[in-house]
Amino acid sequence: MSQLLLEIFGWLGYLERPAVVMQLSLVVALMLGTRAARRRRLLARLPVAGYSPVGLGLLALSAGLLGLLRQPTGLLQLLGAVWLGWYALQLLHRLLALWLPAQASHQLESRLLRPAYLVIAVMAVVREVDSLNDLAVAPLGELFGTQISAGKLFQAVVVIYVVLVGCGPPAAGLAWLVQRAVGMSEGSRKAMELMLRYAVVGLGLVAVAVHLGLNTTALIAVAGGLSVGLGFGIKEVFSNFVSGLWLLFEGSVRPGEVLMLDGDPCEVRKLGLRATLLWRDRDNAELLVPNQTFFTEAATTYTASDRMRRSQVSVGAAYHHNPAEVIALLEATARQVPRVLPDPAPKALLLSYGDSAINYALRFWIANPMDNVGICSEVNQAIWHAFKDNNIEIPFPQQVEYSMVWPPEQHRPNTEHH
Amino acid sequence: MMSALHAAMAKHSGIRATPQRRRVAVVSLSCAFGLTGCAGGIELPSLLYLAVGTNSDQTIDAELVEDIGARLKLLESSFRQIYPSTRFQFAAYPEDEIKPAMARRNGAGLGPDLLLINGDTAKQLVNAGLADPFPLTPTLANLFNPGDLERLRLPNGDLAGLPVIIHSQLACFNRKRLPDPPSTLQELLEASAKGQNIGLSIELSTLFWTAGSLGATDAWLRVVQDKRLSREDVNSIENWTTWLQNASDQQRITFYPNQASALTEFSTGRLDWISCSSTNLPRLRKSLGASLGVSNLPSGPGGSASPINRLRVLALGRSSSRQGRARALAFSRFSVNPLVQRSITLGSQVLLPANRFVKVPVQSSGTLQAMSDSQEASLRTAELANLLHVDDPRLDRAQTLITQLVFGEISPQGAAKALIALMEAKP
Numbered sequence: 001m002s003q004l005l006l007e008i009f010g011w012l013g014y015l016e017r018p019a020v021v022m023q024l025s026l027v028v029a030l031m032l033g034t035r036a037a038r039r040r041r042l043l044a045r046l047p048v049a050g051y052s053p054v055g056l057g058l059l060a061l062s063a064g065l066l067g068l069l070r071q072p073t074g075l076l077q078l079l080g081a082v083w084l085g086w087y088a089l090q091l092l093h094r095l096l097a098l099w100l101p102a103q104a105s106h107q108l109e110s111r112l113l114r115p116a117y118l119v120i121a122v123m124a125v126v127r128e129v130d131s132l133n134d135l136a137v138a139p140l141g142e143l144f145g146t147q148i149s150a151g152k153l154f155q156a157v158v159v160i161y162v163v164l165v166g167c168g169p170p171a172a173g174l175a176w177l178v179q180r181a182v183g184m185s186e187g188s189r190k191a192m193e194l195m196l197r198y199a200v201v202g203l204g205l206v207a208v209a210v211h212l213g214l215n216t217t218a219l220i221a222v223a224g225g226l227s228v229g230l231g232f233g234i235k236e237v238f239s240n241f242v243s244g245l246w247l248l249f250e251g252s253v254r255p256g257e258v259l260m261l262d263g264d265p266c267e268v269r270k271l272g273l274r275a276t277l278l279w280r281d282r283d284n285a286e287l288l289v290p291n292q293t294f295f296t297e298a299a300t301t302y303t304a305s306d307r308m309r310r311s312q313v314s315v316g317a318a319y320h321h322n323p324a325e326v327i328a329l330l331e332a333t334a335r336q337v338p339r340v341l342p343d344p345a346p347k348a349l350l351l352s353y354g355d356s357a358i359n360y361a362l363r364f365w366i367a368n369p370m371d372n373v374g375i376c377s378e379v380n381q382a383i384w385h386a387f388k389d390n391n392i393e394i395p396f397p398q399q400v401e402y403s404m405v406w407p408p409e410q411h412r413p414n415t416e417h418h
Numbered sequence: 419m420m421s422a423l424h425a426a427m428a429k430h431s432g433i434r435a436t437p438q439r440r441r442v443a444v445v446s447l448s449c450a451f452g453l454t455g456c457a458g459g460i461e462l463p464s465l466l467y468l469a470v471g472t473n474s475d476q477t478i479d480a481e482l483v484e485d486i487g488a489r490l491k492l493l494e495s496s497f498r499q500i501y502p503s504t505r506f507q508f509a510a511y512p513e514d515e516i517k518p519a520m521a522r523r524n525g526a527g528l529g530p531d532l533l534l535i536n537g538d539t540a541k542q543l544v545n546a547g548l549a550d551p552f553p554l555t556p557t558l559a560n561l562f563n564p565g566d567l568e569r570l571r572l573p574n575g576d577l578a579g580l581p582v583i584i585h586s587q588l589a590c591f592n593r594k595r596l597p598d599p600p601s602t603l604q605e606l607l608e609a610s611a612k613g614q615n616i617g618l619s620i621e622l623s624t625l626f627w628t629a630g631s632l633g634a635t636d637a638w639l640r641v642v643q644d645k646r647l648s649r650e651d652v653n654s655i656e657n658w659t660t661w662l663q664n665a666s667d668q669q670r671i672t673f674y675p676n677q678a679s680a681l682t683e684f685s686t687g688r689l690d691w692i693s694c695s696s697t698n699l700p701r702l703r704k705s706l707g708a709s710l711g712v713s714n715l716p717s718g719p720g721g722s723a724s725p726i727n728r729l730r731v732l733a734l735g736r737s738s739s740r741q742g743r744a745r746a747l748a749f750s751r752f753s754v755n756p757l758v759q760r761s762i763t764l765g766s767q768v769l770l771p772a773n774r775f776v777k778v779p780v781q782s783s784g785t786l787q788a789m790s791d792s793q794e795a796s797l798r799t800a801e802l803a804n805l806l807h808v809d810d811p812r813l814d815r816a817q818t819l820i821t822q823l824v825f826g827e828i829s830p831q832g833a834a835k836a837l838i839a840l841m842e843a844k845p
Contacts, residue, residue: 003487007507009463010463010465010505010507012463013463013464013465013467013507014467014527014528016465016739016741016742017527017528017737017738017739017742018739019527019737020526020527020528023526023527071527072524072525072526072527072528072737073525073526074522074523074524074525074526074527074528075526075527075528078526127522128522128523128526128528129523129528130507130509131469131478131509131510131511131519133478133510133511134478134483134508134509134510137478137479137480137482137483138480138483139480139484147480149480
């Protein structure tokens, strides 16, 4: 490690060379100048995206002038190319926004394109000042008796990163194919996709360890030691991870499932390594719930065997209406609401005799548990219209007020005054 | 101090120093100070950038880099006694890739101060404007064999580089399997007949030693000099090609496509005898330990072998600053002084000094004796080496003919005829 750091520190010595300082100064000055000009809008007619090309043009002009003076310009050209590439990435951002959804475009840029570009740019600059071969074999230290070099570590990091970031689309594609072939449900497809990703990441990590030449016996010994550490130190993290895997295999908490959380139906969006991401329709909130919560606590789900939910609205009708007529009207009304399932048929019940009304319940089935509140609203509106059309009264609570005389022995009922 | 500067800047410009502006100011000032190196207390390291060329039988791996680093470390520590603050930083490049690498680095002003490369490569680089000629003083010139300097001269008289060390071509053998190394080509064939595994590289530069043993070097010199060949000359060349094809027919003599493959096989114990370069010895010692034996290449009916030794030189890079060039010249002069040359030779036991006044203590080591003998034998090919350069296009075509000969695709007579015709033609 110290050798590599010394090597990198040694590059500072190039600043002793006037030609290097001249090139670097030009690039830094033009980049900062372009940035300042863009922030202050010095060229009023120029769009924001037009400042970088102006800066790049000036850089090319400077390189040409230095070339005429027979001064080295390779570094200037390289840094200019890096700048140009970065600018091209910004242009690409606009194109990607046209083709891909915002989130996918953002992920592609931030997780793949920009990191890859930065790595390539840094390697290109390093190649100017040193031999990449030399740097690649620079020893960093020993790991389980294996000498780790900078190149090996770099390759390992790149492979792990690419596996972590890049295994998503292939896993999704394979899961989609299997879904089409076998006819599995959407939730199972998503579960399979996640399991494939975990499998690829696991295999990738093992492949990297083998590539590094790590001693497998030592790895097993370390894994044994780690298991004790896991028991004490990071057991929560590990417990959540294992819970997540278990839930995936069990199939009770998969992306797309609907669970009740604090009385609200929530849809599972993502089953992560540590936590499950749920979406609550009521307020569009996204909830991160540790996986082990679902593993250790009881949960209500509407999507375990099917996605149907039986819903209910309550309503009161005046005492003078025939309950049989009200019940028939309620059931007929529910059947007319489009999002109420005809089968099983809606069912109305007389629940109790209230203070001012007879209380009825109308129970019906819906296809999507997440739509419960909206469908209940539609049913309630339909009941109001049906009652109005059939002159069925939804009574207000009725109370009779009369004055009292104290002491009670002297009180005379109101009727006596009339 | 920095915050005072920022405050003063903000006050002067009338702009309120927001955190973002402050960040930009810090970056700008740091860049400015960093680039100019004028920040109080910040002193740029005094570095000597070296590019080291590696030959085709060397793979740039951790072991080689460590080996080069260790040798340079010895020189660096001695050099720092005179120039205390100087540090070395080296980058290794395969010799055949060094030209484009230097073109790229020089183009950016980031080329090395010094290049430790083969003499031939140095001439190519100076010719291509990628290295500066070495300013040789009469005192310095006196340290070297005139022949060595002559080989490094360009047509305009400039010196491509300062000779520093010599890599010798030797024979390496496994003592456990082959207690007595073959001293003649006949003994080499007999050893193979007795079951010893012999490895030869098909590369012309590493195979040419056999031409000396078979008495073909003088004939080859006359071919390259475009002199009229006698019947004996043609016969000697045919003898050489015949021996090569006969050798390839032997069951236990294997020709490898390159020297690196032969070295790998030898270091893993699958071969008992190979020709090797003195630069390979540290690695072979690590893998074979005391089993490694080093001897002269086998002689033959035509005399001693004709090893091709490599004269390594220090060439001046073109991107150095004034101080960098001064350091490069100081180190070049330092590296050829007798004391340093002697310590290089004794310390590594794999290099010979270029300074002719440094006597190699051959009595102290069989390896040094073999290297010294190899150096003497290589004088037979010095004139030929002077006429043929590594970038000569005829050598590529000659390599193809040798490959065809070894694989039996052409007859020894046909190969000899084609080789003569090829080398007689001017490139």
